[in-house]
Amino acid sequence: MRVPIFNDLYDAGSRLLGRAGDLVSGGILEQDVRLGVTGLRRAGKTVFVTSLVDNLLKAGRLPFLDVVSSGRFQASRLRPQPDAQVPRFEVEQRLAELTGPIPRWPKETQGISQLRLSMRYRPNAVLKRTVQPVATLNLDIVDYPGEWLLDLPLLHQSFAEWSALTLELAGRAPRDELSVSWRGWLATIDTAAPAEEEQARRGAALFTDYLHACRRSDNLLSLIQPGRFVEPGDMANAPLLTFCPLPGDRPRTRGSLWALMEDRYEAYKSKVVRRFFAEHFARLDRQIVLIDVLGALNSGPAGMADMKRALELSLEPFRHGSSSWLDWLLGRKIDRVLFAATKADHVASHQHNSLRHLLDRLVSDARAGIRFEGARVETMAIAALKSTETVVTEHEGRQLRCVRGVPLGRDRPTVLFPGEIPEDADFPPGQERPYNFMAFQPPADLAREARGLPHIRLDQAMQFLLGDYLE
Amino acid sequence: MSERTRDRHWVPPMELDPTRAAAVPAAEEEAIIAGPLAGPLSGSAAERLPALLAEDRPRSRFGRWLAGSVAALVLIALGFDTWDLFNRAFATSAALGVLVAAAVAVAGGAALAMLLRELRALRRLRKIEELRGEAGRLSTEIVTKAGEPGHAERFAGSLTRLYEGRPDLTPALERVRDHVTDAHDDAEILRLLDREVMGPLDRRAYQTVLRASRDTAVATALSPAAVVDLAVVLWRNLKLVREIAALYGARPGYVGSLRLLRRMLANLAVAGVAESAHHVAVEALGGSIAAAISTRMGQGVINGLLTARVGLTAMHLCRPIAFGPDNRPSMGQIRKELLSLPKQVL
Numbered sequence: 001m002r003v004p005i006f007n008d009l010y011d012a013g014s015r016l017l018g019r020a021g022d023l024v025s026g027g028i029l030e031q032d033v034r035l036g037v038t039g040l041r042r043a044g045k046t047v048f049v050t051s052l053v054d055n056l057l058k059a060g061r062l063p064f065l066d067v068v069s070s071g072r073f074q075a076s077r078l079r080p081q082p083d084a085q086v087p088r089f090e091v092e093q094r095l096a097e098l099t100g101p102i103p104r105w106p107k108e109t110q111g112i113s114q115l116r117l118s119m120r121y122r123p124n125a126v127l128k129r130t131v132q133p134v135a136t137l138n139l140d141i142v143d144y145p146g147e148w149l150l151d152l153p154l155l156h157q158s159f160a161e162w163s164a165l166t167l168e169l170a171g172r173a174p175r176d177e178l179s180v181s182w183r184g185w186l187a188t189i190d191t192a193a194p195a196e197e198e199q200a201r202r203g204a205a206l207f208t209d210y211l212h213a214c215r216r217s218d219n220l221l222s223l224i225q226p227g228r229f230v231e232p233g234d235m236a237n238a239p240l241l242t243f244c245p246l247p248g249d250r251p252r253t254r255g256s257l258w259a260l261m262e263d264r265y266e267a268y269k270s271k272v273v274r275r276f277f278a279e280h281f282a283r284l285d286r287q288i289v290l291i292d293v294l295g296a297l298n299s300g301p302a303g304m305a306d307m308k309r310a311l312e313l314s315l316e317p318f319r320h321g322s323s324s325w326l327d328w329l330l331g332r333k334i335d336r337v338l339f340a341a342t343k344a345d346h347v348a349s350h351q352h353n354s355l356r357h358l359l360d361r362l363v364s365d366a367r368a369g370i371r372f373e374g375a376r377v378e379t380m381a382i383a384a385l386k387s388t389e390t391v392v393t394e395h396e397g398r399q400l401r402c403v404r405g406v407p408l409g410r411d412r413p414t415v416l417f418p419g420e421i422p423e424d425a426d427f428p429p430g431q432e433r434p435y436n437f438m439a440f441q442p443p444a445d446l447a448r449e450a451r452g453l454p455h456i457r458l459d460q461a462m463q464f465l466l467g468d469y470l471e
Numbered sequence: 472m473s474e475r476t477r478d479r480h481w482v483p484p485m486e487l488d489p490t491r492a493a494a495v496p497a498a499e500e501e502a503i504i505a506g507p508l509a510g511p512l513s514g515s516a517a518e519r520l521p522a523l524l525a526e527d528r529p530r531s532r533f534g535r536w537l538a539g540s541v542a543a544l545v546l547i548a549l550g551f552d553t554w555d556l557f558n559r560a561f562a563t564s565a566a567l568g569v570l571v572a573a574a575v576a577v578a579g580g581a582a583l584a585m586l587l588r589e590l591r592a593l594r595r596l597r598k599i600e601e602l603r604g605e606a607g608r609l610s611t612e613i614v615t616k617a618g619e620p621g622h623a624e625r626f627a628g629s630l631t632r633l634y635e636g637r638p639d640l641t642p643a644l645e646r647v648r649d650h651v652t653d654a655h656d657d658a659e660i661l662r663l664l665d666r667e668v669m670g671p672l673d674r675r676a677y678q679t680v681l682r683a684s685r686d687t688a689v690a691t692a693l694s695p696a697a698v699v700d701l702a703v704v705l706w707r708n709l710k711l712v713r714e715i716a717a718l719y720g721a722r723p724g725y726v727g728s729l730r731l732l733r734r735m736l737a738n739l740a741v742a743g744v745a746e747s748a749h750h751v752a753v754e755a756l757g758g759s760i761a762a763a764i765s766t767r768m769g770q771g772v773i774n775g776l777l778t779a780r781v782g783l784t785a786m787h788l789c790r791p792i793a794f795g796p797d798n799r800p801s802m803g804q805i806r807k808e809l810l811s812l813p814k815q816v817l
Contacts, residue, residue, distance in 0.1 A: 063650040063663055349654045383654070390653045391492035400482060404492055415492045419484035428481055436484035456654040 030118075030136045032082075033469050034283055036334070039290030040146040040222050040310065041215065044342040044384060046109050048290055049143050050094045051384035051453045052462070053078070056117055056139075060451025064459040067121050067470040074120040074134065081116040082140060089115040089143055098385070099447035111233040112144040112280065125471050137469050142280060146289070147227030149314040151273045152281070154226065159262040163245035166225065170210065174302050175221065178213040182206040182244070192251035195260035200242050203261075204229075207244035221303065222296075222310035228272055240268050286465045287334045289315075293341040293359055294437040297426065304426055308362055315366035336376045338464055339363050344456050345383035346437045347418055348401035349390045352456075354421040355381040361426075378464050383456035387440045391415060405440035592727045595633075599721055602629060602791040609657045623657035627664060630791060633720045634668070643668045665792050673786070676715050677800055680782030681808060683711040688775030688809055692768050704774055711778065712785045719789040731788060772809050779805040 039045050055061060056076050062068040081088060090113075094106035117139045123129045154162060170179040185206050189199065208229045214221040215230055224230055228241060235241055243264040251258050296307040341359045344352055359379045360367075367377045388405035393415055402417045419435040420428070428434045446453060553575060561568035609623055627647065634640045647667045651660055687707050694700035712731055716723045723731060783800050787793075794800070 061650070063646075063667070064659075069666060345654070349656065352654070352656065386652070386654060393487050393492040395482065395487060398482070400487070402487060402492065404489065413489055415487045415489045417482060417485055417487060420482075431481065431483075434484070454652070456652075460659075 029132065030138055031469060032138045032140060033466065034140045034142060034285045035465060036281070036284040036287040037141060037143045037290070038146045038149060038287070039342070040292070040307075040314075041108070042295060043146065043290040043292045045143050045145075045290055046094060046106050047098075048288075048342065048384040049089055049115065049141055050091055050098065050106065051455055051458060052141070053091045053115065053117055054095055055452035055455065055458060056119065056462075058450060058452040060449075061454065062452070062459040062462065064457075065463050065470075066467055067119075067124075068459075070124070072122040072124060073470075074122065076117055076119040079116045079118045079138070081114045083114055086112055086114045086142075089113040089141065091115060098442050098453070103442040103444055103446060105442060109143060109145075111231065112142065112148075114143070115141045117141065119470070121470055123471065128471075137466075139466065142284065144276075144280060145227065145231050146314055147224055147231050148276055149227075149281075150223065150225050150310065151227045152277060153313055153316045154269055154273055155277070159245075159265045160250060162225075162265070163247065166245040167247055169223070174217070175214060178217060179210045182210045186247060189257065191246045191248055191258040192253050192256050194253075194255055195257045199257060200260060200264075203244040204242040208241075222307045223313065224310075225313075226268060226272075228268070235272070239264060240271060243268070282333075284334050286336050286338075288338045288340060288461065288465060290340050290342045291359065291362070292343060293355060293362070294343050294346050294435075297358075297421070297435050298437050301427065311362060312366060315363070315370070334375060336378075336465060337370055338461055339367075339377070339379045340461060341379070341381045343383055343437075344381040345386045345388045345405075346403065346440070347421070348403055350401055351421055352381040354423050357423060358421060358426060376464075380457055380461055380464075382458055382461055384453070384458060385442055386454040386456050387443050393417075403440075405443070408439040408441055410441075589726045592721075592723050593730070596716075596721050596723055596727050596730070598629075598633065599719065599789060599791050602626070602633070603793050606661055606792040610661050623655075623660035624651075626657075627651075627660060630664060630668065633791065637720070640668060640672075643671060661792065665795070665798075669790065669792055670798075672718060673790075673798070673800065676718050676782075676786050677804075679711065679714050679718065680779055680786070680800075681805055683707055683714075683782055684775040684779040684805055684809060687778040688771040690771075691774040692771030700770075700774070704778065708778055708781050711782050715782060715785040716789045719786075719791065721789050731785065775809045776802070776806065779809075 037045055037049055039048075057078075059068050059073055059076070065073075067073045078091070089109070097104050097106045119137045119139060120134055121137070122133065123135045128135060157165070167183075169175060170183065182203075185203060189203070211224050211229050215224055228235055232238075232241060243261040246258055246261055248258075250262070253259075291307075291311065293307075296304045339359055341355050344355060347355060356379055359381070363377075363379065367379075370377050388403040391402055391404045393400055393402055395417070400417050402415045404413055404415045406413045407416075416436070416438055418437045421435075422428050443454070556571060557568065557575075560571040605622070605626055609626060631644055634644065644667075647660075647663050650663060650667075655663070687704050690703040690707070691700040694703060709728060709732070713723060713728055716728070716731060721727070779802060783802070786800060
């Protein structure tokens with residue numbers, strides 16, 4: 001049973017009230033913008049937010065951010081966030097880890113977190129300038145796992161549809177090996193038999209193991225649905241998370257295992273997915289999707305294909321909900337989306353263009369769809385923290401452009417030629433192991449120059465995402 | 472390209488000896504740093520760049536032959552006359568002969584010096600044109616070929632050399648050098664140069680144009696005779712062109728200014744300054760309304776607009792990096808300023 005219209009109306013109503021409240025309480029004088037930062041695990045969300053905040057606070061390395069380069073930027077500072085129930089993004093602690101005497105990469109974030117940064121600047125637009133000579137923009141950065149985005153398409157799928165899709169995927173290489181024990185269990189049970197909690201728990205546990213295995217696998221499989229199974233947050237062991245896809249059709253008997261699982265699936269949709277959509281996703285104004293393209297390349301064609309599928313699925317929500325009749329009630333919608341291939345510093349600088357072209361190919365379908373809805377889409381190759389430098393060295397009479405940095409777990413710098421991405425293909429033809437992208441340690445002495453963390457194109461990303469607010 | 476040749480170029484991923492690696496734009500960065508120290512025209516990188524925009528129109532070969540032969544004839548005639556003058560002066564008296572010889576030597580020397588100076592100025596102008604061509608190529612070329620990067624660094628070096636001895640631009644150039652890292656590609660470096668170095672120059676040039684067009688407008692409106700304001704307008708326009716050229720680093724001589732003027736006359740109608748017919752109509756209408764108030768005032772406004780056009784065209788022609796679609800100067804503000812002029816004066 002689906003009664004989404006009422007839910008949507010309720011959400012829309014509460015949002016309208018919230019906006020009215022904003023207007024009354026000085027929303028006119030201070031502008032708010034909500035920037036969603038997301039990406040699948042290990043895409044570099046935490047470092048991105050840390051570097052973004054640090055660079056905006058110090059504003060020393062942002063030549064491509066108009067408001068800074070034209071000298072209209074005054075200063076920015078951290079302020080208390082608007083949503084009291086959401087954990088705060090602990091930027092100070094992460095910065096300390098990065099810039100300490102022994103620099104380390106910060107630990108990954110779990111679940112959602114938020115941070116508010118207020119910027120003061122002199123507006124450029126004539127009208128704005130006459131109303132207020134100094135304007136304030138509140139930037140709310142919302143960092144949430146990309147796995148949660150993967151859940152949003154579930155809103156349109158019934159339990160039977162979702163089961164069929166998931167089972168089909170689990171039976172295909174390279175996932176078939178990882179799902180052997182769970183599929184074995186599925187073969188032994190009778191979905192029409194009366195439900196037993198023990199059985200449901202067993203199935204959910206096996207399914208969760210399979211999802212965890214996917215995530216850990218060498219192929220870096222990205223398509224993990226439902227996301228809360230691997231990122232439970234505060235919901236570990238809740239009945240909401242004890243279900244799994246079942247084969248076959250819906251049996252006629254009441255109180256069957258199938259019916260129990262279906263109920264829980266629907267509950268997951270309304271209590272977890274819809275809540276996330278209404279409380280966080282639907283309130284975003286701008287979105288950046290971080291993608292670890294190099295990681296997927298490292299793991300070979302299978303990993304690449306899986307990432308492409310995960311991307312397609314996770315980008316579905318950007319299209320959904322923006323063209324419906326609820327649009328004008330919902331008010332806000334994301335009008336700029338940036339896809340960023342992170343860790344661009346792992347390749348030599350002349351490869352950034354190839355990296356970007358590869359990303360273009362990865363997101364081309366989604367891009368066309370989002371553009372069709374009227375939002376602007378851009379792709380970039382960025383590095384939130386530049387930890388290597390490009391150098392030239394000679395090898396068998398050829399000039400090779402390589403990266404120099406200290407690899408993770410070592411203490412001496414090395415010069416690495418990680419392989420070159422062809423301009424028109426994902427992999428060079430006929431090579432067994434074409435790439436070897438390595439992880440590097442954050443550079444030492446980051447805190448010495450107080451001008452923000454070094455980065456690659458972070459300023460251009462900011463200009464695209466926030467530039468028009470700072471006019 | 473066959474599979475085999477690809478294989479030959481393919482290098483497997485590997486680690487290499489860190490001691491043998493050199494920072495990337497090694498050679499090019501030297502060029503930037505050495506920029507202010509090197510001589511202004513001593514074998515600069517820009518001269519090695521292909522002359523892309525050296526001449527817009529292919530000149531007629533016959534025309535060149537004609538000009539060359541006439542010049543040669545005049546020179547020979549001049550030589551004969553001078554020789555005759557010599558002989559006659561020496562025939563009259565030795566002192567007169569020496570005087571004539573000294574005058575000829577001084578005249579010749581001065582002419583040579585002037586010629587050299589004009590040539591240098593012309594070369595500067597041509598260098599700017601070359602730079603503009605190179606900039607256009609760099610910003611449109613999407614991928615730099617793997618083997619030959621660093622064009623933009625070289626470009627930055629040439630630009631730095633062009634602007635040596637300009638203390639007003641040193642901070643901007645410093646800033647660019649400070650911001651550019653090894654991760655920026657050519658188009659990005661170019662955009663940075665465009666914003667940081669050219670941006671302030673554009674604003675100053677625009678102010679210059681604004682001032683000049685106001686001057687001509689007022690002068691035309693107040694001048695007692697048509698001849699006077701014709702002279703004023705001509706003189707002011709020539710001065711404006713030279714000012715703008717000097718601002719962008721061209722420092723043109725007389726020949727250079729004439730050349731600029733000639734190219735401008737050719738460009739006035741087609742360059743980006745010439746806006747749509749709509750705008751022209753608005754200008755004319757604005758002019759006619761003003762003319763209804765006062766004929767002289769209307770003439771003044773129209774002359775001012777013309778001067779503004781000349782000035783903006785000069786900006787287009789003298790800028791080392793061509794204007795992009797979003798930063799090209801518009802007549803908008805100038806027009807507003809000029810149309811409010813009758814009110815101020817009356």
